Amino acid sequence: MMSELKYCQGPECHTYSTKDRLKGMKGNKTYQTRRRSFLVYGEFCDTRCYNDWFHKFGTRAVDHFGRLKEVKHLTEENAWQKTYNWNSNDDRVYVYHNKITQETRPLTENQYNDTNYTLNER
Numbered sequence: 001m002m003s004e005l006k007y008c009q010g011p012e013c014h015t016y017s018t019k020d021r022l023k024g025m026k027g028n029k030t031y032q033t034r035r036r037s038f039l040v041y042g043e044f045c046d047t048r049c050y051n052d053w054f055h056k057f058g059t060r061a062v063d064h065f066g067r068l069k070e071v072k073h074l075t076e077e078n079a080w081q082k083t084y085n086w087n088s089n090d091d092r093v094y095v096y097h098n099k100i101t102q103e104t105r106p107l108t109e110n111q112y113n114d115t116n117y118t119l120n121e122r
């Protein structure tokens, strides 16, 4: 099944004169916004278009979704990070690692993959 093409959200996408953007019948060609089935961050044909968007809208987006106004702290209670090591058989050994205390606790693969499973305080 063909995946659906989506429009690049870069505000300047149509102004970049690449061959693939030039479309239309002879004598009536225009440079057009790219359409892709895969987009960077789901929205942009490439990082240039992503940067264009952020340059134009980034400050407004941050203000809209919540501007950080004080320092955040990574504490012992919130410093658990899922990771893995390799054992001598080249198998992954999943662990929880506390980035403050350096404590390590065992973790099953299911717990590792479960995005709701955490030792961190919420």
Ligand SMILES: [Zn+2]
Pocket (backbone or CB within 6 Å): 008, 009, 010, 013, 034, 044, 045, 046, 049
């Ligand atoms: Zn684009």
